Amino acid sequence: MTAVTGDPVRPLTLVRLSHDTVESITRAVAVECPVAIEVDGFGYAVMMMTPERLADFATGFLLTERLIDAPGDIVEIDPFAAEAGWIVRVTLAEHCRGRIHDRVRHRTSDTSCGLCGLSGLEQIARPVANRPPAPQARTATLFAALEGIRASQPLNALTGAVHAAIACDAAGATLAAAEDVGRHNALDKLVGTLARSGREADFILVTSRISYEMVDKALVAGVGMLVGISAPTSLAIDHARTQGLTLIALARADAMLVANDPHGLFRD
Structure with missing residues (x-):
């Protein structure tokens, strides 16, 4: 498996008024380019994203797309630069190959894409392997994690143009972090990082709004709680409540909103 990756930033000359x-x-600008995902020779999706940590991204993407069940289902990941962007060729184990045949679809998506390769609305409700555990972190821990969020955003400090997804333990310490111009891509990179390393996080903190697919990816990651600094959608709350995921939104330095608390951890 090659470690080849692209440059996440590019210096550009701009005019300041x-x-x-x-x-x-001269300002560092976040790189956004097309990354084509090919699975067993089939074009599955083209993501507009920051072309770094592509093996982590591919692993997390295939997990959250339910094309694999574990990192071991991937035989090889081969990212390489092409004239128009990047191509990531993935080879799956034999027992997973039927899934791509059933759902293959080549499409171009923008940075808001989170449900690639689905052919109909009936496929949105995809199975979740396990119920989320009860998170161990408490209110003070969440505020402490928010205070340290900038330390996990070096690319955003340079560019001001990318999202972050951060995995934390029960004490609020950062286990892993990922950044990308796309919020879904950042979370997929994080999911892939956790899966490939075998680390287990208590909760995930994202620097974006919380939509249905962000909740779904957190469920695949196996964490007990998803925390976002922006607002949730109605479908995100419904999905979290159905699956039993603790959901915290509008997390700011002075207050946060509990959208779902199935274990009664944040009640008066």
Whole structure:
């Protein structure tokens, strides 16, 4: 498995305007480019994303797409640069190959894509292997994790243009983090990182709104809680409540909103 990866930032010359000056500056800009995912020779999706940690991304993406059940179901991941972007060729174990045949579909998606390769609305409700565990983190832990969030966003510190997904233990310490111009891509990278390393997180913190597919990816990651700094959608709350995932939204330095608390951890 090759470790080849792309540059996540590119310096560009821009013009900065103020009330009384015009000056030329060089700024680090987040790289966004097409990354084609090919599975067993079939084109499955084209993601607009930051082309780094592509093996982690591919692993997390295939897990959250339910094309594999574990990292061991992948025989090989081969990312390489092409003229128009990047191609990630994945070879699956024989027992998983029927899934791609059933659901293969080549499409181009933007940074908001989270449900690739689905041909109909009936496929959105995909199975979840296990019920989420009860998270161990408490209110003080969540606020502490929020205070340290910037330390896990070096790419965003350079560019101001990317999302982060951060895996934390019960004490709020960061176990792993991932960044990408797409919030779903960042979370898939994180899911892949956790799966390939065998680390288990207590909760995941994301720097974005919480939609249905973000909840779904957290369920695949096997964490007990998903925390987001922005608002949840109605379908995200419904999905979390159906599956028993603790869900915290609008997490800010002064307050946060409990959208689902199946274990009664945050009641008065």
